[in-house]
Amino acid sequence: MMVVRPSLSGVLTEQVLGLISDSGLQPGDRLPTTRELAQRFSVTTPTLREALRRLEATGAIxxxxxxxxxxxxDIERIVLPNPNMRSMPGGQLLDLLDARILIEPPLAGLAAGRPGAEELRAVLGEAARHLSGQDAELHEANMTFHRVSARLAGNSVLEEVVDSLLSVHAPEQREILRIYDDRRRDYDEHLTILEAIEAxxxxxxxxxMRAHLIDVKTVVQQRLM
Structure with a gap:
């Protein structure tokens, strides 16, 4: 049986994470300098930088x-979006919507009656201000609505799954908005979801939420044919 030894970069990655944990550091706290860390772990600065780049890619530092x-x-994050994801063909675009249809409706149900609905109300207020404005601002407000809905459900892992789907496929999400091309209906459907959550x-x-996402998928599917 072949034993796979961890690379030096991998060992250093664990050492830096251990330092953060043992020191009780929190997001935003400053770490020692690269030179200080290199001396601490008895490695060269270029070797350490390789480990630091790996940690930066995952949002840990x-x-x-x-x-x-x-x-x-993202130091404590479990589910990470793929930073190297390329654009998706139409079939995968529909798969993305299918994934959201499976995950987001139950989370909206779990969010119902939980604290925080006022944040969703504020997000929709922001969306309303951009209904006749630029696509970028409206898109961001719409995606924030879905992210907050997932967060209110109280399951941090599924929240990260939704956030990853929306983050790594941001260009596809904007394309969905462009194809769907019904700002008012999109807003009104979000509003009815919010009212159910508030109630x-x-x-x-x-x-x-399920009907909303299926509606979006149906329109996108028809436009892609």
Whole structure:
């Protein structure tokens, strides 16, 4: 049986993570300098930088030019979007919507009656201000609505799954908005979902989210044919 030894970069990655954990550092806290870390772990600076780049790619640390190293916002994240994902063909675009149809409606149901619905109300207020404006602002508000809905459900892993789908496929999500091309209907459907969540009606929230996403998929599928 062949034993696979961890690379030096892999070992250093674990050591840096261990340092963050043992020191009780939180996202935004500053780390020692690259030189200090290299001395601490008895490696050359270029070798250490390779490990730091791996950690930066996953959001565990943030390397700020001219400022230093900081603990990243995603240090505790479990599900990570693929930063190398390329554009998706039409078939995969529909698969993306199918995945959202499976995941998001139950989360909307779980969000019903839980604290935080006022944040969704504020997000829809932002969307309303951009209904006749630029696509980018409206798209961001719409995606925020879905992210917050998932977060309110209280399952951090599924929240990260939804966030990853929306983040790594952002160009595809914007294409969905362009193809769907019905800002008012999109907004109105979001509003009915919010009202069900505010009312604590889990069944209605789930069914309305499912109907909304199926509606979007149907329009996209027809436009792609």
């Amino acid at each position: 943030e390397m700020r030019h001219g400022s230093g190293l900081y603990v990243g916002a 604590g009606d889990a069944r209605a929230a789930e069914e309305l």
